[in-house]
Amino acid sequence: MVSLSRLCEVSEHGVQFESFVDGSTMILTPEASIAHQNRIGADIIMALDDVVSSLADDDERFKEACGRTVRWLDRCIQAHAHPDKQNLFGIVQGGLDVSQGGLRDQCLSELIKRDLPGYAIGGLAGGESKEAFWKVVAKCTAQLPENKPRYLMGVGYPLDLVVCSALGVDMFDCVYPTRTARFGTAIVPSGLLKLKSAKCEHDERPIDDTCECFVCKKYTRAYLRVLLKKEETFGDAEQTTGSIGAHLITYHNVTYMLNLMRRLRQSIIDQKFEQFVQNFMLQQFPERNYPQWAVDALTEAKISLN
Structure with a gap:
């Protein structure tokens, strides 16, 4: 809803969207949202929530959205046709308010009362400061039940995944691995590798020497750069959407993210999580110039980087 805010109007009934193609409108209610998800048959389905950009400067709108999110959740619960087969997650809203008894606390309290199969943390990754971001995550994970999945929506940078896992998040989703690939950028243990860069022109190494994906086994950085530059000639100079080069980098990026989360x-299972975090941070920041927000968040999670 935030990304389509110019094309939608929110009311108590639901969300009315305007087509960017022909201007026609459609209404999505909590009941319709659940009906669609019931038909799809997903294992996890999401309650329709009222989400406001984290950058908005409107306390009343945040308060309205927080209350409406809870009311819509109740409508979603009533409309859910397959609670024995599909897990309905509620979404915690409340902006960046982490004050005692504030909006996040209020929304958390109401959602926890409903004893849902799982809970999502919403309303973040919208341009807010990292300091505000991690404090909201910490506030939510500290109160959500430990025996239920805790899902952080729209977050996918490797550093964010590791830090937020330390804070107690179990699940994530994000387009980052695929979107960054469209710009010719690969994710590697040390950070990012821009394959369109001139320094890759004669580089015969794979994207990542430690990666076992077929792209790293078969293609060099130089070859991938040739693909990207050739495709760039016939399309967008910035993006290479739909290109072979972008597809190959996408495959690698998704593999990297899956392997990161598996490790x-x-x-955690081996009780070596703190060591894992320390090693990850050193790979990303070999000079130990760690972002202060990450240091603060990991300190909150009782993980030392010394």
Whole structure:
């Protein structure tokens, strides 16, 4: 809803969207949202929520959205036709208000009362400061039940995944691995590799020497750069959407993210999570110039980087 805010209007009934193609309108109510998801048959379905940009300067709108999110959740629960087969998650809203008894606290309290199969943290990753971001995450994970999945919506940078996992998040979703690939950028243990860069022109190494994906086994950085530059000639100079080069980098990026989270999960099982975080941070920041927000968040999670 935030990304389509110019094309939608929110009311108590639901959200009315205007087509950017022909101007026609459609209404999405909590009941319709659940009906669609019931038909799809997903294992996890989401309640329709009223989300406001984290950058908005409108306390009353945040308060309205927080209350409406809870009311819409109740309508979603009533409309849910397959609670024995599909897990309905509620979404915690409340802007950046982490004050005692504030909007996040109020929304958390109401959602927890409904004893849902899982809970999502929404309304973040919209341009707010990292300091505000992690404090909202910490506020939510500290109160949400430990025996239920805690899902952070729209967050996918590797650093964010590791830090927020330390704060107690279990699940994430984000377009970042695919979107950054469209710009010719690969995700590697040390950060990002811009394959359109001139320094890759004669680089015969794979994207990542430690990666086992077929792209890293078969293609060099130089070859991928050739693909990207050739496709750039016939399309957008910035994006290479739909190109072979972008597809190959996408495959690698998704593989990297899956492997990162597998290793993170295994470190928790092996009771070596703190060591995993320390090693990850050193790979990303070999000079130990860690972002202060990450240091503060990890300190909150009782993880030392010394």
